[in-house]
Every structure is written in C-alpha cells, then in structure tokens.
Amino acid sequence: MYLQDVDQHDNTEIKYIKTTIQPNDILRINVSALIPESTIPYNMVADGGSQSVELMLLDGYLVSENSTINFPVLGLISVKGMTPLEFSDFLKKKLEAEGHLKNPSVNVRIINAKVMVLGEVNNPGTYNFTEQNITLLQALANAGDLAITGKREDITVIREEDGLRKIGHVDLTSSDWLDGEFGYVKPNDVIIVNPSGPKVKSAGFITNIPSLLSLFSILLSTVIIITR
Incomplete structure (x- = not known):
C-alpha cells in the first residue's frame, strides 16, 4: 500500500520546488x-x-x-x-x-520538459509535461502506475542539475518523501522502478527450492522409467 502513514500530513503546507533552466532545455x-x-x-x-x-x-x-x-x-x-x-x-x-x-x-x-519512467510500471516510456510542478506520483500515474511486480519500497530517481548528478531513493509505502527533494519531478528526471524479490526470482530458470525439488522429481521419474 502507498503512503501508509499519510494522515500525519493532513492540512500541511505544500512545498513547491524551483526548476532552474538546464542545458538542452x-x-x-x-x-x-x-x-x-x-x-x-x-x-x-x-x-x-x-x-x-x-x-x-x-x-x-x-x-x-x-x-x-x-x-x-x-x-x-x-x-x-x-x-x-x-x-x-x-x-x-x-x-x-x-x-x-x-x-x-x-x-x-x-517547452520540452519530460520525465523518463522505466522498469516495473505498466507503460514505461518518456512523458512530456507542461506544468511547472508535477509530483512523483503524477509521473508514475502517467506511466500507468506500478505493476504488481514493482518494488514500492525503493523507487530510484536520477537527476542531473547544475552539472551534478543526484540519486534519490523513495519509499512509496511511507509519506516522509512528500516534502523531500524528490517529492516533485524536475525536467529530465529518470525514474526507475525495480522489480520485487519474487519477480527477480521468477526471472531465473530455477527460482527456488520447491522448483528445484520439482525438477529433481521429474528427472528421477524419467530415469526410473527408462531403466525399467
């Protein structure tokens, strides 16, 4: 679940961010x-x-x-x-x-403000926006929200600003990031949603011990049938 402690931010002031003009804008x-x-x-x-x-x-x-x-x-x-x-x-x-x-x-x-959303979202891609400020949640919503296989506890944001590269990590299950540096998206941000543990395991041929036992059982049965 997103923002599990969001009630503590009820009636709090919204802190907008300033977007400075960057090279290639x-x-x-x-x-x-x-x-x-x-x-x-x-x-x-x-x-x-x-x-x-x-x-x-x-x-x-x-x-x-x-x-x-x-x-x-x-x-x-x-x-x-x-x-x-x-x-x-x-x-x-x-x-x-x-x-x-x-x-x-x-x-x-x-006029070319954009954000790139990659990884475990339903519609990864590059999304343009014309607003002065859009939130991280808005950017993820544009990409169709996280897939069920997305790791909600660690969203990576890569930002290049004033000649420096910054890396941010956001836990969507918490609300602490709402007033933080990465609560709002800046032009040219890259948002990466990593796969959850089960998704990573399922990507392999042998995923876990039950799968290994099943494979061993099939091989053993095959050997018994052949050697009879």
Missing part, C-alpha cells in the same frame, strides 16, 4: 509591448502566431551546455541558475535598461 520566449511592431526583432515568431508543438520546439531557444542562449539583437545571454520566471524578469529589465523597449512584457517557458 528549449525555451519559448515571447516579448510583447504596447506597440506590437516594436517587438518584432525580439521574437522568433510573430506575436499571436499559432504553431504546433513540433514547430515550437524547432523555433525555440536551445540552451547550450554553457547555459547560454543566442537572443535576437541582444546576442549571447546566460540563463545559468535562473528559473523561467527569474529569467523572464531579467530579460524584461535588460530590454528596458538598454533602451530597446518601453515597459515590455516577457514570458518564458520550458
């Missing part, structure tokens, strides 16, 4: 102002233009391994350590301070 940046024509040089796509997700990904700003993007007119800009909201505010102030636009509005979103 694709950003959609829209700049608007009172005079729409003045923002044309700062937008890859005309304001109000309708695009499919595939085109948005192609037209988006790919963050380099040095955490920079090449923005029109302004050139190379670092996004290191900033959330989309923080970078939006930074870009707005930069456009104003350098005299490019008057009182602009800037919207920044990560």
